[in-house]
Amino acid sequence: MEVGGEEFAIGVVISAKTTLGEEFEGQIVAFDRPSNLLVIHEGVGRAERGERRNVRVLKANYIREFSVVSKGDDPLDPAGCMLDLDAIYAREEAALRQAEIDAERIGVGVTPEAQSIFDALSKTLPVQWDKTDIVVMKEVRVRSPYMPENVSGGTAAANERVKKVIDFERKRLHARVPGLS
Amino acid sequence: MMSHQQHMAPPSRGSVNGFPHRKLEKESSGRHDNKTNLVRSSSGGLSGAENGIILGHGSHSRDRLIYVLTQLIGHHVDVHVKNGSIISGIFHATNSDKDFGVVLKMAQVIKDGSPKGQRYAADIIKKPETMILPARELVQVFAKDVALGGDELPKGPGHDKRKDLLIDSAISRPHYLEERELERWAPDEGDSECIELEKYDRKGNRSWDQFETNAALFGVKSTFNEEIYTTKLERGPHMRELEKHASRIAREIEGEDTKDIHLAEERGLFLGDDLDHDEEIKYSAVRRDTDNSKYKSFTNVPSSTHHVGSFNRTVNIDPKDSLACSSTMGEESSSYTFDNTDSSAITQARNVSQPKFDDPSNKPFSVGENRLDKKLSKDNNENLDNRKLQPENNQLSAGVRPLISEGLDGPPSSSQPSSSGQGFKSPETPDSTISVKPSVMEPMTSSRRPGSSTSSTSERIAANSVASTPGLSPSSSIGSLTSEKSTLNPNAKEFKLNPNAKSFTPSVSLRPPNPPASDASYYYPNNMPAAPLGPGLPVGMTFPPAYGGQPVMYNPQPGTPPQGYMHPAGPQVRKLYL
Numbered sequence: 017m018e019v020g021g022e023e024f025a026i027g028v029v030i031s032a033k034t035t036l037g038e039e040f041e042g043q044i045v046a047f048d049r050p051s052n053l054l055v056i057h058e059g060v061g062r063a064e065r066g067e068r069r070n071v072r073v074l075k076a077n078y079i080r081e082f083s084v085v086s087k088g089d090d091p092l093d094p095a096g097c098m099l100d101l102d103a104i105y106a107r108e109e110a111a112l113r114q115a116e117i118d119a120e121r122i123g124v125g126v127t128p129e130a131q132s133i134f135d136a137l138s139k140t141l142p143v144q145w146d147k148t149d150i151v152v153m154k155e156v157r158v159r160s161p162y163m164p165e166n167v168s169g170g171t172a173a174a175n176e177r178v179k180k181v182i183d184f185e186r187k188r189l190h191a192r193v194p195g196l197s
Numbered sequence: 198m199m200s201h202q203q204h205m206a207p208p209s210r211g212s213v214n215g216f217p218h219r220k221l222e223k224e225s226s227g228r229h230d231n232k233t234n235l236v237r238s239s240s241g242g243l244s245g246a247e248n249g250i251i252l253g254h255g256s257h258s259r260d261r262l263i264y265v266l267t268q269l270i271g272h273h274v275d276v277h278v279k280n281g282s283i284i285s286g287i288f289h290a291t292n293s294d295k296d297f298g299v300v301l302k303m304a305q306v307i308k309d310g311s312p313k314g315q316r317y318a319a320d321i322i323k324k325p326e327t328m329i330l331p332a333r334e335l336v337q338v339f340a341k342d343v344a345l346g347g348d349e350l351p352k353g354p355g356h357d358k359r360k361d362l363l364i365d366s367a368i369s370r371p372h373y374l375e376e377r378e379l380e381r382w383a384p385d386e387g388d389s390e391c392i393e394l395e396k397y398d399r400k401g402n403r404s405w406d407q408f409e410t411n412a413a414l415f416g417v418k419s420t421f422n423e424e425i426y427t428t429k430l431e432r433g434p435h436m437r438e439l440e441k442h443a444s445r446i447a448r449e450i451e452g453e454d455t456k457d458i459h460l461a462e463e464r465g466l467f468l469g470d471d472l473d474h475d476e477e478i479k480y481s482a483v484r485r486d487t488d489n490s491k492y493k494s495f496t497n498v499p500s501s502t503h504h505v506g507s508f509n510r511t512v513n514i515d516p517k518d519s520l521a522c523s524s525t526m527g528e529e530s531s532s533y534t535f536d537n538t539d540s541s542a543i544t545q546a547r548n549v550s551q552p553k554f555d556d557p558s559n560k561p562f563s564v565g566e567n568r569l570d571k572k573l574s575k576d577n578n579e580n581l582d583n584r585k586l587q588p589e590n591n592q593l594s595a596g597v598r599p600l601i602s603e604g605l606d607g608p609p610s611s612s613q614p615s616s617s618g619q620g621f622k623s624p625e626t627p628d629s630t631i632s633v634k635p636s637v638m639e640p641m642t643s644s645r646r647p648g649s650s651t652s653s654t655s656e657r658i659a660a661n662s663v664a665s666t667p668g669l670s671p672s673s674s675i676g677s678l679t680s681e682k683s684t685l686n687p688n689a690k691e692f693k694l695n696p697n698a699k700s701f702t703p704s705v706s707l708r709p710p711n712p713p714a715s716d717a718s719y720y721y722p723n724n725m726p727a728a729p730l731g732p733g734l735p736v737g738m739t740f741p742p743a744y745g746g747q748p749v750m751y752n753p754q755p756g757t758p759p760q761g762y763m764h765p766a767g768p769q770v771r772k773l774y775l
Binding site: 026034035036038045046047048049050051053055057062063064065066067068069070071072073074075078091092093096097098099100103104105106107108109110111112115116119122124 | 258259261262264265266267268269270271272273277281287289296297302303324325332335336337338339340341342343344345346347348349
């Protein structure tokens with residue numbers, strides 16, 4: 017299909033190094049000269065329907081060196097390249113939704129230690145971030161540095177419970193990662 | 198979600214930070230016509246690549262690139278940029294017009310290549326945001342697990358399940374709050390034939406016959422034959438009369454008074470505002486009232502199946518006199534129980550029925566009878582087998598003889614029981630020939646509660662036991678089961694007031710608000726807990742908790758004399774009918 021003679025021919029399996037120090041190997045799926053973008057997928061041969069491969073879209077000018085490993089057939093089926101836009105957008109929506117959920121679990125501007133305490137708490141309690149405070153069950157607040165004495169609010173029972181959990185989790189973290197303060 | 202769009206640009210996605218949202222859009226650019234065609238052909242969704250991929254020079258490669266990039270949408274990708282940083286996010290768009298800059302959503306710098314960034318990256322985590330990475334910065338886009346061969350074939354409407362399992366917490370999260378302006382639905386242009394579902398003409402008949410339409414459109418003929426499902430109507434010269442007769446009966450039934458709150462509500466009768474009647478009592482399908490549940494325990498289920506035939510035989514004779522039957526039944530059952538030693542349940546029944554009669558002026562009883570009367574009168578022309586004695590009938594006190602004589606002459610129902618006081622007529626075979634188990638006979642169906650079919654058996658049985666006189670001698674005429682109007686059993690022992698009978702005082706604690714016993718619990722076990730139930734109740738009379746508080750009077754002493762069964766502690770089997 018493509019112009020022959022070019023090193024980046026479709027189907028060719030190359031092994032390359034980038035200027036950023038990354039090394040990889042894969043089969044050329046596409047090469048767009050005007051934009052100098054090379055599309056490579058790991059694994060040789062045509063991907064079946066539903067088969068998943070890792071894909072790279074690499075700007076060819078960042079390839080420091082490469083070598084041809086083998087030559088193969090076109091990994092894309094020209095007649096079979098169909099794009100199900102609905103599915104694609106649905107996938108994107110789902111991914112975004114999930115990412116939002118995950119993002120809420122990450123505290124912004126908090127230390128990794130705080131984050132691990134949050135993660136530990138979230139295993140058994142509903143927790144949210146409020147700036148750098150952890151809010152448990154929407155009523156108990158844990159401020160930095162997230163020690164049991166920093167627990168405030170909520171009913172006495174809830175408060176106690178959070179204190180205990182924090183205490184326990186801290187101990188666990190210390191046992192696992194002695195360096196963690 | 199999105200219909201097939203030729204131009205692959207999602208609608209209404211707005212722009213990102215001013216960066217026009219240009220996901221592989223082609224038409225809009227207008228610059229590369231060959232690309233337009235290409236896009237069209239390659240973006241045919243699942244409908245197949247109707248291809249004629251018209252390519253210009255070099256557009257082949259661009260096609261492929263675009264194909265791959267489009268497949269990346271929605272995937273998590275790592276973008277490497279010039280300065281060594283790596284940004285991770287969800288691939289959202291690329292500028293295919295120009296040089297393929299990349300737009301990522303929910304992106305974060307996971308590795309900061311800049312000298313400044315190195316110091317803080319480990320400490321600070323930033324919130325994900327949408328990032329645009331210009332082409333000049335771009336080094337590489339790396340995505341894992343991309344199905345370049347196309348995704349698996351969708352399995353029909355539900356095929357999105359792998360990605361789109363929306364759990365509630367995901368949906369309810371307050372994100373993406375896009376409040377939509379709701380518009381009233383208007384039919385599309387092509388839908389001229391909007392057949393409304395509720396199109397009625399003047400007379401209130403629908404002008405559209407679905408069966409006609411179905412037959413016309415699809416040649417489907419309806420094979421419905423009403424007679425398969427219901428009694429064949431004899432449409433003859435007498436049709437008119439029969440109809441009138443039927444509607445008269447219907448009116449009578451529907452208009453009559455009832456104590457049952459459900460029926461009352463249906464008929465529009467106001468029973469008085471009982472504050473205890475919350476919605477559950479009023480509208481639940483579960484019957485919690487004490488009426489029928491009592492009777493369950495009385496049933497001698499095992500035997501019930503046997504003598505139906507014989508019983509019915511007698512009864513059928515005069516269907517009109519249902520009233521008599523009911524009372525008879527009670528008697529019969531009582532007498533029957535005496536005969537039948539194995540029926541502890543029946544014994545119970547007997548016992549139960551007794552207390553009531555101790556007090557002839559016992560109101561509940563008459564009330565019960567009343568209802569009984571009414572019910573019986575309804576069952577005119579049928580061999581009713583669904584009898585439902587009102588609970589009040591239960592209240593037969595020990596020693597009561599012909600119950601019938603007492604209350605049956607009470608408030609007349611729509612059909613006057615022609616109570617021949619003492620005489621049950623004809624068909625009665627006055628003796629124990631009626632081996633019919635009391636539970637069995639049900640010539641009269643009390644159609645009070647239409648929906649009671651499930652519990653009918655129990656009711657029947659209960660009815661039997663209750664019906665009337667506890668103190669009947671074995672030889673009391675069972676034959677009175679016939680539909681005599683008279684509710685008196687000529688052979689029944691005369692009622693004698695028992696001055697020792699304890700008068701029943703309803704006790705609050707005995708109120709049975711419990712859930713009704715399961716229908717299955719007909720058979721009342723012999724081992725009753727002996728704990729006294731409350732004031733006024735003799736030891737031994739308890740409401741078995743297992744039965745949800747059915748006020749079943751179970752007397753655990755089977756050996757008591759038949760005559761006026763008197764509980765040693767006094768005829769206290771009061772029906773705790775509160």
